[in-house]
Amino acid sequence: MKITDHIKNAKGESLFSFEIVPPVKGQSIQKLYDNIDPLMEFKPPFIDVTTSREEYVYIDKGNGLLERKMTRMRPGTVGICAALMHKYNVDPVPHVLCGGFTREETEYVLVDCHYLGIDNVVALRGDSMKHESQFVPVKGGNNYAVDLVNQISQLNKGHFLVDTIDTPYTPDFCVGVAGYPEKHFEAPSLQSDLQRLKEKVDAGADYVVTQMFFDNNKYFDFVAAARAMGVMVPIIPGIKPIAVERHLQILPKVFSLDLPLELEKSVLDCKGDKSAIRQVGIDWAILQSKELIAAGVPTVHYYSMGKSDNIVKIAQEVF
Ligand code: FAD
DSSP: OOHHHHHHHTTTOOEEEEEEOOOOTTSOHHHHHHHHGGGGGGOOSEEEEOOOOOEEEEEEOSSSOEEEEEEOSSOOHHHHHHHHHHHHOOEEEEEEESTTOOHHHHHHHHHHHHHHTOOEEEEEOOOOOTTOSSOOOOTTOOSSHHHHHHHHHHHHTTBOSSOBOOOTTOOOOEEEEEEOTTOOTTOSOHHHHHHHHHHHHHTTOOEEEEEEOSOHHHHHHHHHHHHHTTOOSOEEEEEOOOOSTTHHHHHHHHHOOOOOHHHHHHHHHTTTOHHHHHHHHHHHHHHHHHHHHHTTOSEEEEEOOSOOHHHHHHHHHHO
16 A cells, blocks of 8 residues: 555554665574564554665685675665565565666666555665765666656656556556755755755655654754645654664764754763663654654654664554
């Protein structure tokens, strides 16, 4: 079922959903299931599955030389989506990237999703590769998320890349896109980033999922500004509980966001006590979630990034 239909069917009640990251190549999928199992009690209607970009790895040749090889460390997004449907009877939402894929390869991924009965995808540009200073699409790849949304909208009409197929069996993907309450780090201003968001929605995006934020006012202001600009689709807030002290440095750097002083102080007051820090993150996310639900958000979407014990504790208090 489409995410937008799940939201409609909930009749104003906020849903619980989360995002998972495929395991590193060679690891058992059981570890992933062990983290998902306790979350199923809270009846997520959908689970997002991220896609990772290719990256360079260096293989020790044993003679003092290193060989550089390109690989994808966390493959299997579509396979995991199929496994989740089968095991949990839930709607999986694969993330589809511009970066690292030609438009042709993207079409094949979408065709696979269609055959599997996947109704939703999140269309993203992806980040630059680690050695690149800015995002560079592969030859024949989509440049911005809006181009990918356009490709999916065209496919929904039966317009494949090289031919139009007159058939009733075209996909009808519900498309999610990313939004940034604190601005995407490359955007010259929040206003211009919002204009880019509007372009994605005008191209056919059905809903928005936000980057994580730790101050709900950032989300509320973002939604108000997006509405003022004519972005009327559901805007799903993304929440990540702080889990370790180094998140104080990593999260602002990687996701270009601010952490409230009070949250930073609470983490530092734990003086390195790991479980106390994890609890601070849980308590903060509970407060955020309760306020968001009181404001009538469609879904609270959690970034689980591996271990889910903290999300379980949050969900127990909130849902
Ligand atoms: P875009 O919407 O294309 O925007 C990228 C930048 O370009 C912005 O600064 C925007 O303002 C600007 N821009 C957009 N259109 C134009 C234009 N026409 N001309 C000039 N500038 C333009 N990354 C992954 O690798 N895998 C994932 O699974 C993944 N999942 C994510 C899920 C969510 C909910 C979010 C919020 C992010 C996720 N990301 C993921 C990270 C994302 O790929 C990066 O943030 C990336 O840098 C931007 O992606 P985007 O889709 O927002 O890009």
